Amino acid sequence: MIETASRPRVGILISGRGSNMVSLVEAAQAEGFPAVIALVLSNVPGAGGLDRAKEFGIATATVDHRAFNKDREAFERAMDEVLRVNQIDLVVLAGFMRLMTPWFVRRWKGRLLNIHPSLLPLFKGTHTHARALDAGVAEHGCSVHFVVPELDAGPVIAQAKVPVLPGDDEDKLAARVLVQEHLLYPRALADVATGRVALIDGAVVRR
Numbered sequence: 290m291i292e293t294a295s296r297p298r299v300g301i302l303i304s305g306r307g308s309n310m311v312s313l314v315e316a317a318q319a320e321g322f323p324a325v326i327a328l329v330l331s332n333v334p335g336a337g338g339l340d341r342a343k344e345f346g347i348a349t350a351t352v353d354h355r356a357f358n359k360d361r362e363a364f365e366r367a368m369d370e371v372l373r374v375n376q377i378d379l380v381v382l383a384g385f386m387r388l389m390t391p392w393f394v395r396r397w398k399g400r401l402l403n404i405h406p407s408l409l410p411l412f413k414g415t416h417t418h419a420r421a422l423d424a425g426v427a428e429h430g431c432s433v434h435f436v437v438p439e440l441d442a443g444p445v446i447a448q449a450k451v452p453v454l455p456g457d458d459e460d461k462l463a464a465r466v467l468v469q470e471h472l473l474y475p476r477a478l479a480d481v482a483t484g485r486v487a488l489i490d491g492a493v494v495r496r
């Protein structure tokens with residue numbers, strides 16, 4: 290169990306439209322969900338997801354990375370302060386388009402999750418759907434993982450697969466994967482929030 294008196298408080302970090310954030314918020318509204326979505330934080334002022342979070346009555350904040358003159362750690366210290374003030378226990382990256390420094394990753398070790406639109410370790414980085422199509426794979430999908438300093442390299446908590454179909458283009462494949470993302474992320478968050486899944490000595494342990 291993540292060490293808290295009650296259900297862990299989750300901060301979701303976004304940069305854009307926030308569809309995964311919405312799926313997490315909706316899942317967390319169900320009775321018995323083992324975490325509370327307490328904050329949605331964006332590095333992009335006016336990101337579409339912020340308005341959606343407000344519609345759900347969730348606290349929002351913006352820390353604009355451009356105000357920190359490329360000092361990534363200063364940017365993260367400002368975010369970290371917002372997370373601390375909001376008593377956040379678990380941080381969930383959902384379309385958050387900034388690389389985390391080792392400082393931030395160490396600080397949130399085992400309490401920092403990301404969703405990536407590929408079957409890791411395949412297709413780390415960006416343009417995953419186009420690269421999957423170029424590679425001619427028969428299956429594609431998404432992965433939820435603990436974050437480590439190396440990009441998209443953290444231990445995988447859960448994955449969901451989709452078939453690659455004849456006639457697929459990037460958008461069609463992305464849409465098929467996104468449906469699975471919205472199912473997978475809430476389940477993975479619940480597993481970490483309850484302690485059914487934990488990061489121990491750099492590996493995912495299931496209990």
Ligand code: GRF
Binds near residue numbers: 310384405
């Ligand atoms: C998702 O495909 C996610 O896997 C990736 O960025 C996209 C974010 O979409 N990391 P949304 O903002 O959650 O709609």
